[in-house]
Amino acid sequence: MSSQAIARARRRADFAQVLREPVVVITILAIFAMLALFIIYPIYAVFRLSLTQDGGFSTAVYQDLFSRVRYVRSITNSILLGTVVATLATIVGFVFAFAIYRGGIRFRGFFQTMAILPIISPPFMFALSVILLFGRNGLITARLLGLDTSGIYGLPGLVLVQTINLFPIAYLTLSGILQGIDPDVETCAMNLGASRFTVFRTITLPLAKPGILAAWLVVFVSSMTDFGNPIMIGGSFDVLSVQAYLEFTGMGNLPRGAALAVLLLIPTVMVYFLQKYIMGRGSYATITGKSSKRGKPNSSPALRALLTVFCLGITVIVVLFYGTIIVGSFVRLWGVDWSFTLRHFNYSWDVGLSTLRNTIFLALIATPITALMGTAIAFLVMRKRFPGRNAMSLLAMLSYAIPGTAIGIGYVLAFNVAPFRWSGTAFILVTAYVFRHVPIAVESGIAALKQISPEIEESSTNLGASSARTFQNVTLPLIKPAFFAGATFSFVRSMTAISAIIFLVSARWNHVTVLILAQTEIMRLGVASVMSFILILIIMAVIGIMMKLTGLKRDQVFSSGQ
Amino acid sequence: MEQQTIDRSAAAEFAADPKDSRKPDYLVLKDIVKDFVDGSGGIVRAVNSVSLSVSKGEFVTLLGPSGCGKTTTLRMIAGFESPNGGTIHLDGKDITQVPPFQRNMPMVFQSYALFPHLTIFDNIAYGLKLRGVSREEMRHDVAVASQMVNLVGLEKRYPGELSGGQQQRVALARALVLKPDIILFDEPLSNLDAKLRIQTRTEIKRVQQLLGITALYVTHDQSEALSLSDQIVIMNKGEIVQQGPPEEIYNEPKTPFVSDFIGNANFLDGEVVDVQNDKVTISVDRAKFVLPASRCPRDIASGEAVLLSVKPEAIRVTGSAGAGAELTGKIDVSAFVGPITEYKIVFGDGIITALQPNRPGKTHVHRSGEEVALEFEMESLRAYRA
Ligand SMILES: Nc1ncnc2c1ncn2[C@@H]1O[C@H](COP(=O)(O)OP(=O)(O)OP(=O)(O)O)[C@@H](O)[C@H]1O
Numbered sequence: 001m002s003s004q005a006i007a008r009a010r011r012r013a014d015f016a017q018v019l020r021e022p023v024v025v026i027t028i029l030a031i032f033a034m035l036a037l038f039i040i041y042p043i044y045a046v047f048r049l050s051l052t053q054d055g056g057f058s059t060a061v062y063q064d065l066f067s068r069v070r071y072v073r074s075i076t077n078s079i080l081l082g083t084v085v086a087t088l089a090t091i092v093g094f095v096f097a098f099a100i101y102r103g104g105i106r107f108r109g110f111f112q113t114m115a116i117l118p119i120i121s122p123p124f125m126f127a128l129s130v131i132l133l134f135g136r137n138g139l140i141t142a143r144l145l146g147l148d149t150s151g152i153y154g155l156p157g158l159v160l161v162q163t164i165n166l167f168p169i170a171y172l173t174l175s176g177i178l179q180g181i182d183p184d185v186e187t188c189a190m191n192l193g194a195s196r197f198t199v200f201r202t203i204t205l206p207l208a209k210p211g212i213l214a215a216w217l218v219v220f221v222s223s224m225t226d227f228g229n230p231i232m233i234g235g236s237f238d239v240l241s242v243q244a245y246l247e248f249t250g251m252g253n254l255p256r257g258a259a260l261a262v263l264l265l266i267p268t269v270m271v272y273f274l275q276k277y278i279m280g281r282g283s284y285a286t287i288t289g290k291s292s293k294r295g296k297p298n299s300s301p302a303l304r305a306l307l308t309v310f311c312l313g314i315t316v317i318v319v320l321f322y323g324t325i326i327v328g329s330f331v332r333l334w335g336v337d338w339s340f341t342l343r344h345f346n347y348s349w350d351v352g353l354s355t356l357r358n359t360i361f362l363a364l365i366a367t368p369i370t371a372l373m374g375t376a377i378a379f380l381v382m383r384k385r386f387p388g389r390n391a392m393s394l395l396a397m398l399s400y401a402i403p404g405t406a407i408g409i410g411y412v413l414a415f416n417v418a419p420f421r422w423s424g425t426a427f428i429l430v431t432a433y434v435f436r437h438v439p440i441a442v443e444s445g446i447a448a449l450k451q452i453s454p455e456i457e458e459s460s461t462n463l464g465a466s467s468a469r470t471f472q473n474v475t476l477p478l479i480k481p482a483f484f485a486g487a488t489f490s491f492v493r494s495m496t497a498i499s500a501i502i503f504l505v506s507a508r509w510n511h512v513t514v515l516i517l518a519q520t521e522i523m524r525l526g527v528a529s530v531m532s533f534i535l536i537l538i539i540m541a542v543i544g545i546m547m548k549l550t551g552l553k554r555d556q557v558f559s560s561g562q
Numbered sequence: 563m564e565q566q567t568i569d570r571s572a573a574a575e576f577a578a579d580p581k582d583s584r585k586p587d588y589l590v591l592k593d594i595v596k597d598f599v600d601g602s603g604g605i606v607r608a609v610n611s612v613s614l615s616v617s618k619g620e621f622v623t624l625l626g627p628s629g630c631g632k633t634t635t636l637r638m639i640a641g642f643e644s645p646n647g648g649t650i651h652l653d654g655k656d657i658t659q660v661p662p663f664q665r666n667m668p669m670v671f672q673s674y675a676l677f678p679h680l681t682i683f684d685n686i687a688y689g690l691k692l693r694g695v696s697r698e699e700m701r702h703d704v705a706v707a708s709q710m711v712n713l714v715g716l717e718k719r720y721p722g723e724l725s726g727g728q729q730q731r732v733a734l735a736r737a738l739v740l741k742p743d744i745i746l747f748d749e750p751l752s753n754l755d756a757k758l759r760i761q762t763r764t765e766i767k768r769v770q771q772l773l774g775i776t777a778l779y780v781t782h783d784q785s786e787a788l789s790l791s792d793q794i795v796i797m798n799k800g801e802i803v804q805q806g807p808p809e810e811i812y813n814e815p816k817t818p819f820v821s822d823f824i825g826n827a828n829f830l831d832g833e834v835v836d837v838q839n840d841k842v843t844i845s846v847d848r849a850k851f852v853l854p855a856s857r858c859p860r861d862i863a864s865g866e867a868v869l870l871s872v873k874p875e876a877i878r879v880t881g882s883a884g885a886g887a888e889l890t891g892k893i894d895v896s897a898f899v900g901p902i903t904e905y906k907i908v909f910g911d912g913i914i915t916a917l918q919p920n921r922p923g924k925t926h927v928h929r930s931g932e933e934v935a936l937e938f939e940m941e942s943l944r945a946y947r948a
């Protein structure tokens with residue numbers, strides 16, 4: 001028998017086992033049906049519209065796009081922005097991770113918090129801070145320096161904001177990698193006569209290289225797909241995500257909006273899978289969380305001082321950004337009248353309360369569905385052999401790489417028409433949350449399952465439990481921490497979502513982030529600050545409550561935010 | 563005195579119906595084949611045409627070196643792997659395609675595979691719950707099972723709060739509580755320290771006998787296999803090389819592999835110098851040995867090269883090498899290990915192992931470098947074709 005024949009025989013036998021359990025079969029089919037309907041079909045709709053003209057296949061939309069400087073520039077701008085931000089954020093993230101896990105700086109706990117805090121902020125919150133600090137009426141630009149400038153709008157502002165917003169992603173990836181490197185290896189190198197710098201250059205850096213590359217790529221994708229920051233302070237610096245939105249909703253040029261979304265989608269999906277490939281193949285260090293031993297810090301006192309100053313500098317910026325929002329919530333008119341007031345709160349209460357309630361309500365509905373579905377997918381992919389297993393994991397992860405803009409446009413195109421006509425309903429918003437965030441739950445589920453010996457589940461089967469019973473009685477309780485961490489983070493993401501949601505909200509079901517954006521656009525910065533402030537408070541409260549209730553550690557919650 | 567941890571009165575409750583004990587062909591494997599495809603696309607034949615018949619109530623051990631396919635065979639019996647060919651019958655029924663959770667063959671895993679999130683009670687009760695047993699019955703059965711393996715008082719703890727030996731007994735109780743007809747063990751003792759291992763294996767044997775359960779036991783420890791089994795099945799490279807009761811396997815190994823694996827035999831290169839009726843003369847170096855033909859390969863002829871196997875305990879190291887000694891060697895390493903002394907002796911071109919019993923007051927331990935005279939017990943010699 002050839003190896004193909006054996007592999008085929010094995011697949012057939014495994015599949016026969018799966019077929020004997022109707023619950024498993026039904027779950028697999030249901031998941032595939034949903035992934036097809038809510039991920040493939042909308043994306044297909046985007047492609048189809050962008051490639052149609054007068055009812056037939058045509059590349060005219062793209063030809064038209066590429067002939068106009070404005071759109072070509074938005075492509076190059078997006079790539080430029082992504083490259084610059086990915087590079088800076090990876091450097092900042094690496095320095096933080098190195099300082100904390102290898103550099104032996106003091107106040108590690110504090111810096112750890114600071115390095116992950118920006119992850120839970122709404123994506124445009126720092127943009128709002130930057131407008132308050134460096135805008136035309138900015139505290140620093142106008143008041144302290146006496147400048148009348150809007151120079152922060154555009155590339156410089158975006159780079160600043162996105163770097164602060166996204167470096168935690170790089171930090172989380174790299175701290176996992178650095179913790180995974182056995183400190184004994186470094187000690188050994190030093191023992192063999194290498195200087196500190198040589199150890200760093202010949203051991204630490206090469207071992208971390210795949211992680212650095214992967215971190216760069218993830219940040220690149222996140223920067224390209226970001227919508228909230230560029231729409232607020234992009235100014236005349238056009239990027240794809242914003243252009244797609246403006247064409248689609250503002251100009252009503254649906255095909256052109258779709259085409260721009262496609263142009264955004266292709267590189268991000270490619271880069272995302274490149275990153276998966278690199279992490280899957282090239283990492284020598286296993287990323288299994290905490291290392292048992294803490295190695296001797298590889299740094300001299302001078303270097304430690306330098307690292308501390310650097311981390312402190314970034315921390316000051318983060319704190320300044322948060323502080324600005326808080327102060328902005330309480331002053332009458334930023335830049336003009338600094339007197340204390342609560343009127344923004346009153347106004348927000350009147351305008352935003354029902355939206356806030358709806359936002360929380362929908363996020364609360366979507367969260368358990370997301371977590372359960374993600375865990376079920378992780379279980380099936382890790383523990384069951386069936387045809388299409390790889391396709392399922394690929395599809396489930398795909399929605400992570402697809403820009404929210406493309407999903408939003410896709411949902412409008414796919415579900416605003418017969419037979420669905422779901423536009424403006426709560427259902428479409430919940431669906432968008434679930435399928436946007438299911439990869440978070442899948443990832444944390446897979447990571448948890450890797451830690452659990454399959455023998456424990458086999459022993460349950462051996463004692464007479466079907467797969468469904470085993471999942472319910474053994475698997476789910478064992479991966480509970482991952483389940484709740486995934487749930488917490490998908491809740492956070494649902495609360496801070498904007499890029500897809502902005503296409504789907506209605507007067508009845510609005511989202512608080514969309515409201516904040518609207519307030520910023522009409523320069524009600526005080527109200528926007530209040531709403532951002534409250535949003536952050538709610539998110540922190542929810543994370544705190546989750547940690548209390550489930551005994552999760554902070555790192556467990558945040559590691560699913562990568 | 564050895565601590566008695568099996569409660570006989572408790573065990574009596576779970577005992578199987580004795581009337582059909584020793585029913586032949588209870589579990590039958592026929593021409594089982596299992597192939598795996600490894601990472602690089604190559605084929606690994608883990609199990610090759612294994613046929614095996616186990617009587618009811620029998621203790622059968624699969625013994626063989628690492629990677630010989632023992633676990634794979636056991637997992638096919640439990641239903642975790644499907645064979646590429648062959649059938650498995652239990653009590654006359656073909657179970658080859660029955661899913662694992664319907665087989666009722668509890669397995670004791672090497673890692674114990676206890677459910678870390680459940681108490682000891684819930685671990686043991688797990689299978690009963692799935693079978694819809696009533697609460698009172700469950701409580702009763704779990705109590706009996708815990709008593710049987712001496713876990714009373716630990717029911718409320720979690721697996722992480724038990725010692726390795728206790729965890730092992732939970733795994734055993736969890737299987738026994740189902741009153742199974744057949745129970746599978748995959749190296750259940752390999753995570754215990756040496757002393758506990760010997761104690762626990764005695765307990766396993768005792769329970770198995772008391773309850774009349776059929777046991778299939780995988781190990782690569784020959785002393786475990788010898789002491790536990792009614793039948794030993796020796797496997798090598800996915801195939802069965804010999805099977806039979808322990809004494810037979812030990813005393814009449816069919817191949818040098820079995821001889822080596824089960825008895826750690828020494829092998830000497832020899833040559834047949836004479837064949838007469840039922841006597842074969844073999845020369846090794848200067849020495850000559852006369853063996854009955856029954857312990858030589860069939861149709862062996864003069865001039866053929868053979869391997870002569872000698873068990874370490876069948877070599878006597880008799881004082882200093884005097885003039886008349888036929889066989890002499892030089893002590894390379896001598897290791898005193900209590901009841902015996904183990905010698906590595908330079909003999910001819912190689913090194914052989916000899917085990918000498920120590921008796922108080924009468925023991926002389928030879929030092930390394932000493933020249934010694936050797937005597938082989940002729941009854942233990944066997945010849946194989948080289
Ligand atoms: N899933 C698998 N894929 C590929 N090869 C496998 C797989 N499982 C087992 N094998 C191979 O099959 C052979 C038999 O493995 P098995 O686990 O049955 O050995 P074993 O006798 O139990 O060994 P040990 O005493 O070390 O536990 C080995 O060569 C092993 O590498």
Ligand SMILES: [Mg+2]
Binds near residue numbers: 632633634
């Ligand atoms: Mg094994």
